[in-house]
Structure formats: structure tokens, C-alpha cells
Amino acid sequence: MSHAAIEAANAQALQRLFAARPFWTGVRPARELLPQLAEGTVLHAGPPLSWEATCGPLRGALEGALQYEGWAADAASARALLEAGQITLRPCHSVGAVGPMTGVVTPRMPLLVVENREYGNRAYAPLNEGLGRVLRFGANDASVLARLRWLQDVAAPALDAALQRAGGLDLRVLMAQALLMGDELHQRNVAASALVLRALLPHLVRVTPAPEPLAAVVDFLSGNEQFFLNLAMAAAKATLDPAAGIPGCTLVTAMARNGTEFGIRLSALGERWFTAPAPMPQGLYFPGYSAADANPDLGDSAIVETLGLGAFAMAASPAVARFVGLGSFAEARRVTEAMLDITVARSPHFLLPTLDGQGVPTGIDVRKVVETGITPWINTGIAHRQAGIGQIGAGVVQAPLACFVQALEAFAAIWEEEG
């Protein structure tokens, strides 16, 4: 096989990425959507790992999730089950899902359903719980579990009904609009969350009994500026999945972290993970916290960067540039431009108003990453290393080069065998 075959495979992948039309079509219980998610199975973010290798926040989230499901009465018995190997851990990515931070999903949790109407595939993500003490950062007290139950019993059915009435929500268009409004769709989802509320509200008020629970659902949506992050993640996953598994394709189809390891997947190599130790984020800390408190990088949210958003679209979002610790807009622009050196195209949909309407860098080519030594930038929240404390800052992180080197070598080995 030739260089031309690789280029053709990559062109095909790009064509699929750009043709994708992700729609938010529903909110359904995970067990209804995922037959693989049996009783006693828990999904987590990032590449696969054993209980022994889990980080503090993930342990906290797992203990909370077992109580939420009623598999354990308290944290101690939850831990005993986990230590005894009674619980099956598997990555969200292994079932077509993505979860932010710890990414813990259990059978009764509601999942956002995003359907790629061009190819018919679906991707899933849990509902964003909001800020503060939340399961995704490893918090697991009674208030956390109560909010999860409210999401399951009240918010999810209301949102699903509104979506059915709306006939789904076109996420590609909504994300393109939000980029023009200052979001980069990872660290900042203010505009996108507002656009979702605007789109859903006429339907929500017609399908949800008032004043309660309508008021509570509207309070929840309008009080959570990061509500859209999970939708952006599922949209990215639904867009990227059809580009996976193309023989000869050197594009990266997933980047994800489990708090211990950072992993990537390469299109041609399907579901295989290439991992390296998860790096520590660089950024700004909330008052009272410092880098010494931080957990290594965590979450499936880097799927957003895999599609060319988040840090790749940093130039769209001067506000985020400051927040994640970059000094100036010029630096934000440099991040976006550096990503052009490791990608193969610019998106025709996601345009950057600050760069004369040029598209975001799309299609991370493992060859370019290894050649230049430039690895993807990722905008990220910083979790406390102990379970249950939650977010302590935000910043940026660069993917470790070692994953890309391994992936390239594995690709070359298979390529030459077949060639």
C-alpha cells in the first residue's frame, strides 16, 4: 500500500466527519439504551483500568454510584464490593458513551441520546449535574445522590418529552452558533447552554406540569452554564465514531483520561487504546487550592478537542484564554494555530470569528504529531486528588507524546505487514 492509500483513507474519514449531523434526540435510562450495562457494571471515563489503579475522585464517584443504584448501603460497603471485584468496570467509550471527569455511569442513570442522522449511529453522555459537589468530581454525599435521583425521576423525563415534541435539536448548527458567541465548547458553554434553553423552552412549557416540576427543570437549565458540555461531548463522539475503523486512516478518533492514564485511539486501529501516564494540568486554582491538591488529568471530555473544539478553538474564546491561564488573546490564537500543524483540515462548519471565519483545525494526524512533537492541547477542569472535594481550578494540558508514538509504531507494523 502506498502513501496515497493513507491520504485516501484520511480523506474518507474527513468526509465522514464533515458530513455528520448530530441531533439531540432524547434522554433515556442507560439500561434501556445499553444492553451491555448489566447490573453490577459501571462505566467510567478514559481507557480501561482496574480498581487498584483508580484515582481518588474516581473511587469517590464509584462509591457514590453503587449507593445510588442501591447495590451498597453506604460508602464502606460500596468499597468492599469494589475491592472484592464484585463490580465490573468498563470505559464509557466501549459502549459508545462519553462521560466528563470521572465519567461514572450506572444502569439507572439517564443518558443524553445524540443521533448522527447522516450515518444513523448514536452516542451517549450523562446529564451535567452542575457545579459544586457533584459525582463527576467524586463527591458522593446525600445531596449528590439526591440530585442524581431528581435528574433521573424529574429532569430526564421532562427533557425527553420536550425533545420528542421538538423533533430533536440540531447540535451541529447550535455549536456553530455558539462558537460565534464566544464559546469554545469545552471550558465555556455559556452561549450553547443558553441556546439550548431557548430552543427547548417552548416545548418544555407545553409538556411539563406547572408550576412544579417545570420551575425546577427551568431553574436547573438556566442555572448551569456548563449544561451543554455533555451534549458537546456526545455530539463529538457521534461525529467521530463513523470515522473510526477505516483501514489506513492515521487520524485520532478519541482522546480520553481516567485520572491515571491518558489514552488515544487511532481510526485504523479501531478500539485499541494507546496510553501513557495522565499529565498534570497547568492552570488557575480557586482560592485555597494549589497544584499540590490537583489530580492528574481526568475525563472523556477531550473528545471535544478530538473534533477540533475546546482548546483547538481557543481563538474563538478570548474569555476562556484568560480563565485557563493563558495571558493574552495572542496566546490563545497561537494554541489554535499550533493545532493546525497537527491536523489535516479546517472544519467547514465550526468557524472562528476571530480568525476571519477560518474553520477550526480538524483531523489530528498521528504522523504530524510525532513529526512535530506538538501534541494536542486540551482545556480541562482540575479535580481535587481526594474524592468528593470537586473542582479546584481550570487550565490546559497537553496530551503525552508517548501515546502517539506507540500508536504510530503499531500502525506502521500493521501497515507494513499488510503492504
Next chain:
Amino acid sequence: MSEYLGCKVFASLYRDSVVLMQVSQQLEALPGVRRAAAMMGTPQNKDLLRAAALLPAEGEQAGANDLLVCVQAESATALAAALQAAAQQLSAPPAASSSGEATAPRTLEGALRHLPDANLACISVPGAYAAYEARKALRHGLNVFLFSDHVPLAAEVALKDLAAQQGVLLMGPDCGTALLNGLPLGFANQVPRGPVGLVSASGTGLQHVLCLLAQQGIGVSQAIGVGGRDLHAQVGGRSMRAALRVLAADPQTHVVVLISKPPDAAVARELAHEAAQLGKPCVWAVLGAPAPPQATLYRVATLAGAAQAAAALARGEPVTKEDLRVSLALPPELVAARACLHPSQRAIRGLYTGGTLAYEALWLLRRWLGRVGSNLDDRSEAAPAAEHLVLDLGAETYTGGRPHPIIDPRPRQQLLRELARQPEVAVVLCDVILGWGAHASPGEALAEAWQEAQAEARAAGRRLVGIATVCGTPGDPQDLAAQCRVLRAQGMAVTLNHVEAVRWAAAIVGAKEAGQTPAPEPAAGEPLPAGLPVATAPARFAALLAAGPRVINLGLERFAASLARFGVPVVHVDWRPPAGGDVRLLRVLERLQ
């Protein structure tokens, strides 16, 4: 009058209203289009379109998140053309920002974003990465000036085949000099434009001929370097043959000069065949090659001879025969210097930064004096011990990974100090290469080292004789007159003609006109059968000459700086070794590209 109404729905495509208004305006400007509107298909927008009688039935299905383009035209053709234009505009990437990117590009591809219509890559990265970068540039359809050396022979052949496929010219590897439309690439002198076109497998050889032509007031159309190994048996003159076709087609070129160090004999024959079919007179300065049988070629043995013959042809004068006899005539300062030599001082040392000048000195000295040692016989070895020695300091043995000695004077300074201690040394021959890209003041650097060497010799009761050939023109950035002055001030004899410098050196150590050993004249080569195919001119190189170079520079920043001085669009790449310099990974990458 009949009307044609039509629309196109782009599902899930979002553009903001300002962009869409611009699209509408551009569509309305198309011939045969009466009205056009590009809008998101919201109910309000559809109401507007309906009210304006611009919404055909098939447009009704567009939703709020679909982009709707409606056109009213005078003909079905105009309607189809407008809808097609809309699709094109909505999918075309916007023009790059006029302010360019905020950072220097890190890769060739990055540089192409800054300069999308670049037509030449100037590559001077370390040899281990040179072929990798050159291959990428060729793949992108760029002509390549490859200054780097240490590219394996097989890689050179593969690159030159790729260049031919792409219709571009690969100048190099190991290409020191070129002047395209008078603009300097690598090391090049400032010379006037004129009728002489040159192709050369030798950098300093080309520079010396350019300078000697300039002294005679003769200008240059194009000077194309092809790299030191282009006439190797395996490479077969691939680049030189292509370059010759370019000069054959170039209306500015009236006389062609072909310059090379000793080539492969079979390659030389083929080239002679090629050179005879240019339709223009050609000076054959292929040192040490068999005399070509072709009558239209003017064969010369030295660089000075090449300049002399080309100047005569350019003026329409008869070409006079080259004088290669030794002469005992010396300028007065050298007569005085010779008188100070101790009887034990009988040896000549040539310390050359230019490989072809070194070769020419070796060839002349062997002709006039007999045995002369040199590292040119085997570049990988140090020179053997011999009475007279000629060294090419551009060889790896002397550079040891440092920059070329035309940029870095230290290796020669070191050697000068050493030979000042050798009692047999009488005469030191040096070259001083001026021009764009070269050391800022090489004359000064040599003069300082010479002063030290002379002081050291004097301490041992001796005096050395120094002869410098300055290769430069009055237009060069270093100031030719000042460079000559500073050398003379330290007691060196200075000439602009290298044959003269070597002749002086031979005269000082006592070559006798009667006693010279004539080198055997190379035998005439076999005539070639008629009808051999000639090479084709690379189309993209011809386009480069027509449009002027637009350059991406990887490696030595000074080469970008020279071009920028001439107003050439040039983007310098903030280059780093690919794959972090990991050679094993680089091989993996090469196989996948």
C-alpha cells in the same frame, strides 16, 4: 418575460446573517440573476421569502437549522449557475487573514499556510533530515534548493526522479549557489543581469565564474546550481540536464556555461550531447572531463577560462585559447617576499573553503609541480603527507558538524596556526568567498589569523608568503575593496583570479617553464549516436522564473534574510528536527508518507 425560480436547501449548515447577506449580494451580481437570497430557514425568514415571491415549493421543507438559498433568474442556465455558485461559496474556505498567523511556522506545511503560492523551498537543515524535508517539498510541487549535504546517493536519485515526476527542479543536495532572476539562493554574489546563463555542479566554481564575468561587465540571466554529485554515474546529471533545457528555452540566455568538477565519463558524454543541442553556444567547463567531440562546445580547463570564453561569446568576439603555461613573472610584493624565504621553505599549502577552487588549484599544481597531496582524492580521509598539499575545508573531516567554512572561519584559523610551525611551508593559498549568505567579513577573519600565523613563523625565524583569491563583486554586501585592503594590510598578495593566484604560488616554489610536467590531455570521448532523447524542461521551474521566486526557507536563517533584502516573499520556518531527532521514528514516518 419568463422567470426561473429555484432554491437549494443545505441541511444543518449554519452561517451567520452577515455572511449570508454577502452571499446573497454576490449571487445577485451574477449574470442573468434578478434576485437572490441566502437565509437560515426560520419561519420568519420563510415568510419574508414567500412575501417576496422568492420561495419555491421545495424551499418550504427547509427548517430553522437548514440554510436556504433562493434565486430568481432569467434563464434555467443562470439559475443553475447561481445555485452552483452558492454551494461553492458556502463550502470554500475563507481567504486567509491578511495579517497572517501570529507565530512563525514550525513545518513546511505551516509555512505553506502563510505563503500558499510558494514555488521554491530553500533547505539547509542538517543532512540527516535533508532528504525527508526535500521529499515533502517536492510532494507539494515546490522546486527545491537543497543546500544540505550528506544525503545518501540512492536518496538523491529517488528525490530527483520525484522532482521530474512533479515537473520541478531539484537544485542539490550539496548545492551552494544559485541566482534566479538575479536573486541569490545560498551563497551568491551580487552580479548584473545579462546574457550568460550558467548551470553548475559546483557552488564556489559558479561563484568564481560569476565574479569574473562581472569584472568584465558581463551579466547573468540565470545561474542554476544542481549539487556537487549530480554528474555521478548513478545520478546521471538528472538535474543538470533539466536545467540545461530551461536555459535553452530562456529568451534572456544567449550563452550557456556548464561548470563541474570531474564527472563520470559516461554522464559527461551524455551531457555533452545535451549541451550541443541547446541552439546556443555553450562553454564546457567540466574540469577533467574528456574533450567532447561536439563542435559547438567551447572546452576550457579552468574557471577563469570559462569566464573568458563566455565573455567573448557574449560580446560576439572570437574565443581565444586558454593560456595554461606557468609564468615566473610575479608582482613586486611577491618578488620581495620570495627573497625572504629560507631554503628549507619549499612547500605550498592550499587552505580552501571552496571545493572547486581547491580542485582547480590541485589540478594546476599537479600540472606544474608534479606530486601534490589532497583530501580531494578521497574526501573521507585526511590528506596524505606530501610536500605540497591542497585541502578542501568543506569536507566533513574539517567541519566536524560545524557550519560550512564559508560561514565559519575557525577551522582555517586553526590550520593556519598549525602550519606556521612547519619549517617546510613557504606559500599559503587561500580563498575568500564574499556574497550573500557568506560570513560578514571573511577577509578580516583571514587577515587576523594570517597576522597570528606570520608572528608565529617570525618567532621561528621564518616568513610565510600568503596569496588570497577574493571571490566577490563590488556589489557584494561585504565591500570587496575593503576586504582586499585588510588582507593586503597584513602582507598577503590578493587577486580576483584564481589561476593567477596558483600561478604565483607555483612560480615562488620554483616551477620552471621548461621543466613543467604537462598533465596528459584528456582523450576525446566517443561520439554519441545521434537521436538520443533530450531532457524536458521542468514546467514548474519555468513558471517560477516567469513569476519570480516565492520562498519557504528551512534551516539557515541568513538565506531567508538575503532574499528578504531583495523583496522576495519568503517565510522562514522555525524548524526543529522531525520526530524530535529520533532517527528510528523518522524512518517509520518516512515509510508512512
